[in-house]
Amino acid sequence: MFTLIKREIEDHIAYFIGAIILSAVLTALLTSAIYYDDPGERPVFVVLSIPVIVVLIIGFASMGVSQMYTDKNRKISAFLSALPVTRGRILTARIITGILAILIVIVPLIITGIFLRRLFAPPIPIFSGLIFDISAPAFLMAFACYCLGLQTGWTSSRITPTLGGLVLTCILVPLILVKGFGTHIKVILILFIVASLIRTWQKFKSTAL
Amino acid sequence: MNESVVEIENLVKYFDGRYVLDGINLKVPRGCIYGLLGRNASGKTTTIRILLGHEPATRGRTFLLGAESTSLSAKVHSRIGYVAEGHNLIQNYKVGRVVKLCKDLSSRWNNKFFKHLIETFRLPMDRRVRELSIGMRAQLNLSLAMAIDPELLILDDPTLGMDTVVRRQFLELAIDVIQQQGRTILFCSHILSDVERIADRIGILTAGKLVVDCPLEELKERIKKLRVIFSQSAPENLHLTEIINQQVQGREMVITVANWNRQKQTILETFKPSSCTEIPMSLEDIFIECTRPSLIPLPAEKEEL
Numbered sequence: 278m279f280t281l282i283k284r285e286i287e288d289h290i291a292y293f294i295g296a297i298i299l300s301a302v303l304t305a306l307l308t309s310a311i312y313y314d315d316p317g318e319r320p321v322f323v324v325l326s327i328p329v330i331v332v333l334i335i336g337f338a339s340m341g342v343s344q345m346y347t348d349k350n351r352k353i354s355a356f357l358s359a360l361p362v363t364r365g366r367i368l369t370a371r372i373i374t375g376i377l378a379i380l381i382v383i384v385p386l387i388i389t390g391i392f393l394r395r396l397f398a399p400p401i402p403i404f405s406g407l408i409f410d411i412s413a414p415a416f417l418m419a420f421a422c423y424c425l426g427l428q429t430g431w432t433s434s435r436i437t438p439t440l441g442g443l444v445l446t447c448i449l450v451p452l453i454l455v456k457g458f459g460t461h462i463k464v465i466l467i468l469f470i471v472a473s474l475i476r477t478w479q480k481f482k483s484t485a486l
Numbered sequence: 487m488n489e490s491v492v493e494i495e496n497l498v499k500y501f502d503g504r505y506v507l508d509g510i511n512l513k514v515p516r517g518c519i520y521g522l523l524g525r526n527a528s529g530k531t532t533t534i535r536i537l538l539g540h541e542p543a544t545r546g547r548t549f550l551l552g553a554e555s556t557s558l559s560a561k562v563h564s565r566i567g568y569v570a571e572g573h574n575l576i577q578n579y580k581v582g583r584v585v586k587l588c589k590d591l592s593s594r595w596n597n598k599f600f601k602h603l604i605e606t607f608r609l610p611m612d613r614r615v616r617e618l619s620i621g622m623r624a625q626l627n628l629s630l631a632m633a634i635d636p637e638l639l640i641l642d643d644p645t646l647g648m649d650t651v652v653r654r655q656f657l658e659l660a661i662d663v664i665q666q667q668g669r670t671i672l673f674c675s676h677i678l679s680d681v682e683r684i685a686d687r688i689g690i691l692t693a694g695k696l697v698v699d700c701p702l703e704e705l706k707e708r709i710k711k712l713r714v715i716f717s718q719s720a721p722e723n724l725h726l727t728e729i730i731n732q733q734v735q736g737r738e739m740v741i742t743v744a745n746w747n748r749q750k751q752t753i754l755e756t757f758k759p760s761s762c763t764e765i766p767m768s769l770e771d772i773f774i775e776c777t778r779p780s781l782i783p784l785p786a787e788k789e790e791l
Contacts, residue, residue, distance in 0.1 A: 280587065280590040280591055281591075284587060351576060351578070352574050353576055355570070355574050356574045356575060356576055357591075358538070358539070358540060359538065359563075359566075359568040359570065359631075360563065360587075360588055360591045360592060361561070361563040361591055361593060361634075362560055362563065363558070363559065363560055363563070366560065483542060484542075485535070485540060485541040486540045
């Protein structure tokens with residue numbers, strides 16, 4: 278399994294570098310938002326959060342698409358399946374790689390958030406669950422995009438994954454902006470993830486390689 | 487020896503509006519070198535892909551090393567070496583990276599043997615797979631398949647693109663593997679002289695059906711090509727069963743018959759031919775006769791040997 282995960286990371290290293298850069302930018306933004314705590318400046322960060330969401334959605338969806346599309350067109354799984362590897366393991370390694378890329382973006386933000394909360398936030402209960410309330414839906418959103426990317430990427434056509442990504446962006450961005458990072462969005466995203474993972478698993482396990 | 491390493495039960499594959507495989511039954515015993523022959527698009531590669539679980543079957547079941555193809559575990563895979571038609575290797579990887587990947591994923595990697603193969607074939611480890619010639623890709627694929635010391639080696643047209651010298655080297659390597667007791671090889675090729683050299687059992691696929699499945703020697707014994715000359719014009723119907731091919735020109739008739747025996751000879755003699763001579767047949771001749779679209783419709787059951 279480790280070999281398969283390593284192969285996926287090496288093949289999609291650009292996404293990991295992108296994730297590190299995005300994480301660094303977001304950490305810097307978060308830190309500066311707290312340091313320069315001027316109420317008049319806050320809307321700028323609110324406005325900035327929209328492109329961040331769009332980048333997360335497109336980035337992780339395209340990572341999923343790229344993994345499946347290159348596999349299908351370069352017949353990577355066909356080659357790996359001739360080795361002591363099952364299709365289930367190939368897909369599991371791929372999903373673990375996607376989760377790792379998401380964690381690269383989110384974990385530094387969580388750590389920074391915890392530090393900043395301890396340093397600056399007043400010790401009142403409203404702030405205690407704040408980091409989890411933001412990071413859990415953010416993770417689920419990124420993972421949902423990634424899963425949908427996996428599902429749409431298993432094709433030889435270039436149009437399907439592109440359209441799939443666009444539709445996803447059009448649905449998720451307004452949904453998050455309207456609903457916010459609440460319980461409703463968590464439930465919707467979990468359902469989204471389960472459905473697309475089941476479909477991807479079924480498609481990947483049953484189609485000809 | 488009775489244990490079947492490859493087993494196919496009533497395999498049917500329907501694809502693109504036609505039957506690619508139409509009720510194939512096959513058993514390859516341990517230690518056998520099975521040559522699966524057939525013309526282009528006769529279903530050889532599809533059979534192998536279904537066996538390896540790369541393609542779903544429409545109907546029927548297939549087994550490799552006792553495990554059903556649809557659920558082959560990594561452990562079973564580790565005992566199978568496979569050289570795919572067209573040499574499915576990751577094109578943008580360097581040779582060294584492909585080798586490392588295979589080595590890391592295999593539980594029974596024979597490094598000494600692999601190094602020997604790489605040196606024999608002079609494969610460059612620092613070049614990308616797509617930069618290799620077809621022949622070199624075939625050699626790399628073969629080396630990777632051999633290095634895991636496979637119990638079952640599946641070769642789908644492995645010598646395609648190889649020059650004569652390399653092809654000979656490959657065959658010698660295959661013979662090396664065969665000499666290791668208990669090794670089984672399922673071998674597809676268009677180069678029938680190669681198959682004739684190493685196979686001990688032959689299967690011929692025609693129009694999705696396995697029309698021949700028997701030991702090579704038996705096949706040569708059972709299929710006879712006869713030149714029969716009659717004193718007058720040749721009869722339209724000899725009333726012989728299992729005629730694979732029949733050509734008539736004036737007084738001369740050339741027939742290819744399966745399961746030639748005393749009884750069939752007696753029937754032929756009732757037509758009082760002036761002469762009857764046997765034309766020697768190589769495997770290639772037999773293959774051509776068996777896969778030629780016959781003018782005479784043959785009952786499917788009788789066709790099978």
